[in-house]
Amino acid sequence: MIQLSLRPYWYLRHGQTDWNRDGLSQGRTDVPLNETGITQADAAAKLFETCVSKHTPFTHIVSSPLDRAFQTAAIVREGLIAKGFEAFPLETDEGLEEVCFGEQEGQPMGDWYDSWIAGNYTPAGAEPFSVLRARAVEAINRATEHGGVPLIVAHGALFRALRAAMNLPANVRLPNATPLWLEPGAATQDAWSLTVVDA
Secondary structure (H helix, E strand, C coil), X not given: CCCCCCCCEEEEECCCEHHHHCCECCCCCCCCECHHHHHHHHHHHHHHHXXXXXXXXXXXXXXXXXXXXXXXXXXXXXXXHHCCCCCCCEEECHHHCCCCXXXXXXXXXXXXXXXXXXXXXCCCCCCCHHHHHHHHHHHHHHHHCCCCCEEEEECHHXXXXXXXXXXXXXXXXXXXXCCEEEECCCCCCCCCEEEECCC
């Protein structure tokens, strides 16, 4: 199993979409931000402006190419540039796309996540959790391998896979547009530290 490199990074789940609001599984369906999501992305930019100095600042942004994530990343970047920050490079990585939920996309969120994470159930046409975990880890390793500290802007289920790779409980819901600072433990088998930046 591929291991997550022991290099810190920032993580930001995209802002809210109508499907988030309505409790529907989005997966790979390319749902845009709604007005609340745009406001959340603006607020995240303000949090980064005031709080990033408490941790290592990010040097570049790597986003999922799905619209809800890329739009969030662009809003954060433009908000910081407007406040005098440098124009951070912004690129996309297909490895950060949300999981494909197959037949569950567009359906109400169910109670099958634990079974999916454990490898006991995968919806028809969906991506197994182990496959999601491998590509998520590979994408983070690409984002950190050339130096600097990336801000990763991506998705909720993908972050569940990263939590598993960071030796943290996997099935924890991540709020929309809440900045996280992530630092590795001393060794691969150690749990990472996760700091929610909210003030």
